[in-house]
Amino acid sequence: MRNEILRMERVTYIEDEVVKLKDFNLQIYQGEVMGLLPVTSHGKSSVLKILARNLPLYDGYVYYGGEKVNTWKDSRRTANRLSIIQEKSSLADNLNIADNIFVLRPGFRQWVIHSRILNRQLEPFFKDIGLDIPTDKEVAELSAFERIVVEILRAVIMGYRLIVLDEVGVLVSNHELEKLHAIIRHYADKGFSFLYVCSHLEEIVSICDRCALFSNGRILKVMGLEEMQHDPPVTYMSEYNDMVRFHAKKREADHEEKEILFQWDGYGESHADSFHFQVHKGECIAVQILDAGAMEEMRQILIGDLLPEKGQIRLRGKKSRICGNQGIAVVQERATKTMIFPELDYMNNLCICLAEKVPSIWHDHRLRNSIFREYASVLGEEVFYMPVENLSEKQKYQLVYTRILLQKPEILFCIQPFMGADLVHRMYIWSMLEKFLDKGISVVILSLNLSDSLAMADRLLILDKGGRGGELQREEFSGIMPPLPWSHSYPAIRKQPEGNR
Known part of the structure; x- marks a missing residue:
């Protein structure tokens, strides 16, 4: 017994x-x-x-x-x-x-x-x-x-x-x-x-x-x-499986070579300074960072807590910065806790990323009413009158991702976006990331563990502490060792001569 x-x-x-x-x-x-x-x-x-x-x-x-x-x-x-x-x-x-x-x-x-x-x-x-x-x-x-x-x-x-x-x-x-x-x-x-x-x-x-x-x-x-x-x-x-399969078929059908939108050239201090990668327009890349210290440094750089003196980033070929750049957006991990500001009301939380582009957003009632009319039917009219701390988890995710859509960036960095989310909320995050891709916005998903991010990606970059690693195209994902969600949905690796693999 x-x-x-x-x-x-x-x-x-x-x-x-x-x-x-x-x-x-x-x-x-x-x-x-x-x-x-x-x-x-x-x-x-x-x-x-x-x-x-x-x-x-x-x-x-x-x-x-x-x-x-x-x-x-x-x-x-x-x-x-x-x-x-x-x-x-x-x-x-x-x-x-x-x-x-x-x-x-x-x-x-x-x-x-x-x-x-x-x-x-x-x-x-x-x-x-x-x-x-x-x-x-x-x-x-x-x-x-x-x-x-x-x-x-x-x-x-x-x-x-x-x-x-x-x-x-x-x-x-x-x-x-x-x-x-x-x-x-x-x-x-x-x-x-x-x-x-x-x-x-x-x-x-x-x-x-x-x-x-x-x-x-x-x-x-x-x-x-x-x-x-x-x-x-x-x-x-x-429903989630259907979303993944539909996304995979849609991305596999798009073989058009896109222009290089973004470059990361050794921009960092003690870890990320060895990282070099580029992102094409409208592309989704999963970046698996094998070193926790490097992951933390990347996080600090993206949210503006660290301004490296080494290296540079380029957006459309021009040397750029991340913070205050309307062309670059960042979603932090556990976004419903790290990107909701309880001291602000819902409208101000929604419009905060527009402040640099449209300084009048704080007092232009005509503009704010226009945003309300456009998004009340999508987000629900009632949320505009609720304290943000009383929002449901899904309503908080809606607020964060709609805020980024209002910003209209060219590239979105997501730091472990699925962390802490249950199945229902992972489905919502997935659907929002698809919206960005459908609008031609590039998405870069940073993670330690591949989990959901791999199924979304067109390309996988693997980076260790020294910047070494590998690069896999989507048709090669099926060769990655399990456990991986939806591994059955990835195209089989094309057989090549041993010397070419």
């Missing part, structure tokens, strides 16, 4: 008078990697909060490690001995790896910290999973992949029997994801259990034993590995 680690039975959870979970049921067994695929994100964070702290339930029961830890009758509000690993680190940046794992552990009572002894105790764990990370390395210096591994090791050493991984695939490169999956499987074989939260079925299939399909606070269906591989629940994502 299988040993049950977690059972959430008929859980209904209400927060601020909103039903977040309704008759939610989930079972995880010892040594199992259980997938949770959120079709919508409503209620997902509530699952994690209940697992972490046994919040009061409206109905239902939670069992962990064979013990009833939470019920609708009696909520202890105590922390469960499990680990939840997310984008935000739970480690102390100013301490090294060994101190984070041993010194901050509950029950550590040594008055004198012997670093050499702690490092020696930790080394076998890294050796066990085939990684060579200096145990005295400070957490602030770790890559996202290394930090996730350290958090897994801390959970293992502390004896936590359940480790929750929340959308970690988007934080690491595809190669790092393969190594992470090997580490997860290694510890699952040792009896540790995992809840793997991920928005892509292909990624879940590559690591999970079972998968629970989650939507609007309920589990719709639980699938075994065989069903996931041979009879996947395509109905829940059929």
Whole structure:
């Protein structure tokens, strides 16, 4: 008989008078990697909060490690001995790896910290999973992949029997994801259990034993590995699949050679100064940056936090800058949190990118009324009278992308645009990016993990810390190692003589 680690039975959870979970049921067994695929994100964070702290339930029961830890009758509000690993680190940046794992552990009572002894105790764990990370390395210096591994090791050493991984695939490169999956499987074989939260079925299939399909606070269906591989629940994502297929056929039919619109020539400080690439008019490029430090430097340059003295960028052959350039637009990662300004009303949020081109936008009522009449039918008249913090997630995405459309840029840089978005919102982001491409606006998608961005792209650039990497055309995408969403939709690699490949 299988040993049950977690059972959430008929859980209904209400927060601020909103039903977040309704008759939610989930079972995880010892040594199992259980997938949770959120079709919508409503209620997902509530699952994690209940697992972490046994919040009061409206109905239902939670069992962990064979013990009833939470019920609708009696909520202890105590922390469960499990680990939840997310984008935000739970480690102390100013301490090294060994101190984070041993010194901050509950029950550590040594008055004198012997670093050499702690490092020696930790080394076998890294050796066990085939990684060579200096145990005295400070957490602030770790890559996202290394930090996730350290958090897994801390959970293992502390004896936590359940480790929750929340959308970690988007934080690491595809190669790092393969190594992470090997580490997860290694510890699952040792009896540790995992809840793997991920928005892509292909990624879940590559690591999970079972998968629970989650939507609007309920589990719709639980699938075994065989069903996931041979009879996947395509109905829940059929519309998205159709969008991808239609886009692929449309882009494959367009073989016209376009002019070079944009060039990045070593524009950076310590990482991006080695990057050199060009973008054609109306082209969509996925740029996979394999080094997290380089990705962060690119992000800082694009949003204006860093103005490099090395290199240059060119727009239509002319040396240009990014900030304040109406021809270049940028969508930041998690745009609904980073690009919404709560101190401004909806109209001012919508028009903020027009201020440099049309300074009168702030007080020209005739112009603002014209924008209202044009976009109220698209965005909904009611949103113009709502505080922006009260907008739904989709309404926030609409605001951000419509703002960029108003700017009418020639090229749009998107920094991991699908990060943190559930299926419904990924579909909306996809449809907006298609609008830019249909208008002849070039789109550059920067990411660590390819996920959705590859299916949108005409070309893939792979850049490491030294600017080296590779370039693949769309017809070569099918040769990229899985797990990749919609890999079946890419044209097969054309067979060439070995010497030409």
